Amino acid sequence: MSAISPPRREKNGPSPARGLTSAPRLAGARNAAWSVMALAVLVGAGAGAGSVVFRWCIKTFTSLLSGHADYSASPGADNPHVPWLGPYFVLLAPVIGGLLYGPLVNRFAKEARGHGVPEVMLAVAQRGGRISPKVAVVKTLASALTIGSGGSVGREGPIVQIGSALGATLGRVTKATEGRMKLLVACGAAGGIAATFNAPLAGVFFAMELILGTFSAEAFGATVLSSVTASVIGRATFGDTAFLTLPDFHVDHPAQYGLFALLGVVAAAVGVGFSRVLYLVEDACDWLWRGPEWLRPAVGGLALGVVLLVLPEMYGVGYPVLQKATEGGYAVGFLLLLLVGKMLATSLTIGIGGSGGVFAPSLFIGAMLGSAYGMGVHHLLPGAAGAVGAYALIGMGATFAGAARAPITAVVILFELTGEYSIILPLMLAIVLATAISRVLSRDTIYTLKLRRRGIDLEGPARGAAIGTQHVGAVMEPLPSPLPATTVLADAADLLSRSGHGALPVVADTGEYVGVVTAQAVAEALAEQPDAAPRTVGQLAVPPTTVTTEQPLAQALHALLSTAGTGLPVLDTERGEPVGWLSHQSALRAVHATT
Known part of the structure; x- marks a missing residue:
């Protein structure tokens, strides 16, 4: 007989004491679930409103500093505000923008510099989801000024950081536990992505795959609520249209699957190469600059201006250029020039202290690669190659997967952009191959590499932690x-x-x-x-x-x-x-x- 006997089971059901104590516990669990859902909706509403404000700021600053709603749609045109400068105004626009956002970031929120997502990942992994509320304001202004003055970065990184900061602030106000705080941060990221790209599913998987790094029923439910709420606000403001209008997708020949697979392998190398170029240029800027940090974006803006003068298509996010590339509007040589130019312009924008994301640039680079690849294949195999636009779409997803190693997000966002079910099979094939090859080529992603360069391992202990150094x-x-x-x-x-x-x-x-x-x-x-x-x-x-x-x-x-x-x-x-x-x-x- 065991030393400790198990308790006897009551024949007539639970004891009165157990029945009395289980009801309050059940009620408490239900109240906790309802409170999480309510907070998720609030965070989603905040992220959606933040996305509206952020995009308005980008449009306003772009119009003020370039004279156009999106200068990349009319590259090389004069600025109507200063017509006497002709196209040379692009030499001054990044300088003016740097003079405005440089002191702002240096004085109020240094974490608003760069592409934003690594800081959110760090906050969730090692800081209990704590993000300063001032980050939302500073990041909005700094990133809008960076993009509006010609910075060749994306808007998804900033809105992730903005939405996450709103979620963390709400968690602090409601005295949420650490676990719930992290969940609210992820809800903010999901809402930001959903509202920005009009892609609610992509927002959910981005938050779970990259921010939380785990999947659970509670996290899925909360991020879905936040994403849907933000999407409703975004669609009410911007309309129910994707941020890109992509061509129809068709697989016309079984041989195309082999071509898509090869594109996935090439895209993995390009995605990893983009990560390396990004931080190589940042290291070069760190080595060259010896002045005060608040002045660095303005002085570095001169170098960015030279790039924009040579390739004005690099001004801002560049969605019109991406759109034209998917439609086959550029020659192969120019597509490859745009690919290299985007790598350089984005890296330089981040390196001089600009604020913006790398998600959209990776899609841009992938579209240029895919279009050039598709044209080459079409020239070699005209009977089996298919449409060039199909390769551009696959290149976008595979290059992002190669850089960020977020395959589910890559598949979902391209599916939401096209609405074509026929894209799923070749897209999954190329993205899985790109993810696997990227893992072989590099230990880190474009996000985690930034943290590891600062001596931070997301899977290890935080600096100064009592647990972690022992074996x-x-x-x-x-x-x-x-x-x-x-x-x-x-x-x-x-x-x-x-x-x-x-x-x-x-x-x-x-x-x-x-x-x-x-x-x-x-x-x-x-x-x-x-x-x-x-x-x-x-x-x-x-x-x-x-x-x-x-x-x-x-x-x-x-x-x-x-x-x-x-x-x-x-x-x-x-x-x-x-x-x-x-x-x-x-x-x-x-x-x-x-x-």
Whole structure:
């Protein structure tokens, strides 16, 4: 008989005490769920309104500084405000913009510099979702001034940071828990993307894939509510049209799948190359500049102005140029020039201290690559190549996937832009290949590389954290007595109830480590008997996420938090055999030892 007997089950239902306590708990859980949904709607409304204000600011500053609603639609034209300057006004526009947003960012919110998404990812991963509320205001003005004065960046990074800052502010006002704060930040990002691109599904998956880095029913429900709310506001203001009007998509010949696959491989290399060029130019700007940071965007704006004078198509986000490329409006040589020019112009804009996103530039680069590739294929295989626009669409998604490694977001946003179901198969093929090749070519994405260059690992501990520097082998507990794989479930239940771990390692008759069996798995199997349910723990043992003695504790915590039991075995690095046990208590003891 076990030392600790399990409680007897009441024959006539739960005891009065249990019935009385379960009702308040159930009511509290329902109230919490309703409050999350209400907050998600509020964040979505804020993100949608923020998107409207942000796009109005871009349009206003672009009109003031270039004299056009979108200068890239009429590249090389004069500025009607200063016609005597002719096309040379582009030399001064970035300087004026830099004089305005440089001091603003340097004085009030330095985190508003750059493309924004890495800062949001860092806030969620290591700062409990905390983002200063002033970031929303500063980012709106700085990014609108950057784009309006010719900065060749996108508007999705800023609106992600703006929406996330609104979500964090609402979380702070409502005294939300850390988990809920992170969720509200993700809701802000989802709403921002949805309203900006009129792509509600893409907003949801962008938030879950890149910001949260995880998928759950609660997160999906909250981000959907935020995304839908923001989309309704965006569509009421801008109309129910996509930000691009793309050509019809058709797969006319089975051989095109092979061509799309090859394009995915090439796009992966281009996406990774864009990441490298971006930070190479930023390093060069850091090395060259020796003056005050607030003046850097203005002085660097002269170099950007020269690029715009040579390639005025690089002015601003450049959606009209992208649109024309998908329609086959440029020659192959000029498409490749635009591809290189966008890489340089975007990198220079970020490098001199500008504020804007890299999502839209990666789509732009992908469209140029895809169009040039499609024209080349059409010249070589006129009977099987198909329309050039199809390759432009695939190139957009694959290049973004290669740079950001967010395949679901890439597939969904291109599908929402086209509304063509026939795009799904070739798009998934190219994007999955681009993602896989990108992972081989680079450890980091275009977002995480910025943080790693600052010595920040999103999977590691935050700077100054009490947990993280120790190795697992230094803090682990002794290994509990493992269960033989032939142990019957009734005996396993007895041993698990006395172990205090909620899970135990399982070994085969030969002594080889099999995996871990949890008390929950045993209880569920016993409830299923006498049908065809497992009868020994060997049939229930599952290998958990591998944790080794030489692994940093902060990295092992991710596996510990996702395990079903109260701990998991620590394996010897060389032999792969369990030598210890990592639990939440042992991790917390590491904090006590360092204080």
